[in-house]
Amino acid sequence: MQKIRILETIERVGIIAVVRGETPKEAIKSSEAILAGGIKGIEITFTVPQAEQVIYELQQRHREASNVVIGAGTVLDVTTARIAISAGAQFIVSPCFDKETAKLCNLYQVPYLPGCMTVTEIKTALMYGVDIIKLFPGNLAGPSAIKAFRGPLPTLNIMPTGGVNLVNLPEWFQAGSIAVGIGGHLLAPAKVGDFDKITSLAKQYMQRYEEVINPS
Numbered sequence: 001m002q003k004i005r006i007l008e009t010i011e012r013v014g015i016i017a018v019v020r021g022e023t024p025k026e027a028i029k030s031s032e033a034i035l036a037g038g039i040k041g042i043e044i045t046f047t048v049p050q051a052e053q054v055i056y057e058l059q060q061r062h063r064e065a066s067n068v069v070i071g072a073g074t075v076l077d078v079t080t081a082r083i084a085i086s087a088g089a090q091f092i093v094s095p096c097f098d099k100e101t102a103k104l105c106n107l108y109q110v111p112y113l114p115g116c117m118t119v120t121e122i123k124t125a126l127m128y129g130v131d132i133i134k135l136f137p138g139n140l141a142g143p144s145a146i147k148a149f150r151g152p153l154p155t156l157n158i159m160p161t162g163g164v165n166l167v168n169l170p171e172w173f174q175a176g177s178i179a180v181g182i183g184g185h186l187l188a189p190a191k192v193g194d195f196d197k198i199t200s201l202a203k204q205y206m207q208r209y210e211e212v213i214n215p216s
Helices: 002-013 024-036 051-062 078-086 099-107 119-127 144-150 169-174 184-192 195-213
Strands: 015-019 041-045 069-073 092-094 112-116 133-135 158-160 180-182
Touching (some): 002 069, 015 024, 015 195, 024 041, 051 069, 069 078, 078 092, 099 112, 119 133, 133 144, 158 180, 184 195
Parallel strands (some): 015 180, 041 069, 092 112
């Protein structure tokens, strides 16, 4: 039930913010600014120093919020996945598929979202119990790729990451994305310490998302 609940939350929040940062403090402040703007999906990448501590602290702060989901990203191996899950990560994201990570996530009933770009990679991931495929890098494929992949794999759940922005966000959802991952544009103001700008951008992303799922 836990895995199903998390998968449903990922689909419901719609947008996963991919959080990077030069320090744990920056990553936490960025995450809080994003949450304040209405985006409730947070992916703390393991390029952040002491990423597991960031995940743990955010989980402690928001553990009572049923609409907030916090996971780990840039998870390259099973050891990192285990550290992330122990810290409280509710989902695991990788830039590529790793079968040992998939098996560990299945064991602990934690959704695993590996990056894939070919039908062969996607087929392998599905055979290892993956529920959502991270289409990565999304900008190399484009929204039309979703329809192409769903030709042979009609039940496929896809979350594009990389190249998703305020302009093309509607196209990705209209093409059938279950959720999207965003990062660079949203997090850019953190480099100059402008976390209010991050909140403002998060609000804009959520407004665009709401326009797509609830068209007037």
